[in-house]
Amino acid sequence: MVFLVIFVPMNDFEPYLQAGQLTDSDHPAIIAYAHQHTVGILDPTEKIIALYYAIRDGFRYNPYQILLEPDALKASYLLTKTEGYCIEKSNLLAACARVLGVPSRLGFGNVTNHLATSKLEVTLGTNLLVFHGYAELYLNDKWVKATPVFNKELCQLLEVAPLEFDGKTDAVFQESDKSGKPFMEYSHHYGTYSDVPFDQFKAELIRHYPHLFDNGKLINKAFAVDL
Numbered sequence: 001m002v003f004l005v006i007f008v009p010m011n012d013f014e015p016y017l018q019a020g021q022l023t024d025s026d027h028p029a030i031i032a033y034a035h036q037h038t039v040g041i042l043d044p045t046e047k048i049i050a051l052y053y054a055i056r057d058g059f060r061y062n063p064y065q066i067l068l069e070p071d072a073l074k075a076s077y078l079l080t081k082t083e084g085y086c087i088e089k090s091n092l093l094a095a096c097a098r099v100l101g102v103p104s105r106l107g108f109g110n111v112t113n114h115l116a117t118s119k120l121e122v123t124l125g126t127n128l129l130v131f132h133g134y135a136e137l138y139l140n141d142k143w144v145k146a147t148p149v150f151n152k153e154l155c156q157l158l159e160v161a162p163l164e165f166d167g168k169t170d171a172v173f174q175e176s177d178k179s180g181k182p183f184m185e186y187s188h189h190y191g192t193y194s195d196v197p198f199d200q201f202k203a204e205l206i207r208h209y210p211h212l213f214d215n216g217k218l219i220n221k222a223f224a225v226d227l
Contacts, residue, residue, distance in 0.1 A: 013138065016103035020195030023091055023106070025098035027076040033092075034099035044102055045139050045167040048146075051096050052165045056148035059084050059092075063129075068205070068218045070198050086149045087133035091196055093148050094135045103138035106196060107145065110188040111173060123212075128187065130208045131201050134172065136192060145170040 019026035037054040038047040059078065063085035071077060075095035078088045087106075094104035111132045121127050134147040146165050155162040165171040173184035190200070206213050213219065 013103040015194035016105050016138065017098055017101070018194075019095075019098065022070060022073050022075070022196040022198065023095045023098070023104075023194070024074050024076050025095040027074070027095075029076050029079045030092075030095045031099050033079060034096035037096075038100065044100065047100055048093075048097055048102060048137055048139060049165060049167050051093055052146055052148045052171075055089050055093050055096075056163070057151045057153075059089055059151070061085065061089070061150050061154050066218060068202060073196050073198060073201075086147070087131070087196060087201070089148050090133040090135040090146075093146060094137075097135070097137050105136045105143075105192045105194055107134050107136055107192045108132065108190040108197075108201075109134075109186045112185050112187050124209055125211060126208070128208065131190070131204050132173075132186075133196075137167075139167050144168065145172055147172055149173075 024030060034051065037051050041047045041050055059081070060083035062083040065083070066085065073087065073091065075088075075092045078084045078092050084092075087108075090106060094106055097104035108131050111129045113127045113129050134145055134149075136143045136145050138144075144167065147163055148165070150158075150160070150163060152162045163171050163173070172186070190204075205218070206216065
């Protein structure tokens with residue numbers, strides 16, 4: 001029997017270990033946060049798991065207060081708030097992972113939300129959530145998806161089991177609620193990135209939700225929607 005061992009050159013991981021413009025893992029606040037939530041933990045995977053839960057439940061999920069400016073999408077900016085949306089929370093996890101020497105990248109896709117509220121659908125004009133963000137971490141010689149987005153309290157409100165993460169298997173949006181009704185499903189994947197692709201994110205929002213923009217600027221009041 002012949003075993004084929006494939007080595008991944010470390011150079012391939014460099015973009016996923018270095019600080020980005022928006023995935024600013026070199027920011028003092030990010031460094032402090034990453035270490036604060038992993039005190040006493042030695043195993044790298046367990047450190048990432050601890051950070052996943054700290055971010056999932058430490059910041060209330062709120063996609064309706066979007067400040068569409070590059071600086072507002074920096075991972076460090078989320079640390080100045082108590083709530084954030086999918087890209088912000090996933091970007092913070094990715095940045096913290098790099099502080100700990102764990103390669104990370106960001107993935108984006110469009111998600112169909114079968115449980116969207118009537119207010120949300122009226123506002124967006126669809127139940128399609130565009131450019132949903134999640135993190136990918138390189139743990140135990142493979143990339144693992146992690147989505148630290150819906151906090152526990154919100155999941156209870158929506159009657160959906162909180163999304164757990166074990167560091168071994170992908171943790172993406174729940175496909176159904178506790179009763180088995182469809183909840184979330186991916187309809188399109190954009191790929192993975194070493195940093196938040198701000199220009200592409202903005203362009204996709206404009207393309208899918210043109211009524212929410214005025215001369216390329218987001219009409220923030222359009223997102224004043226209750227979950």
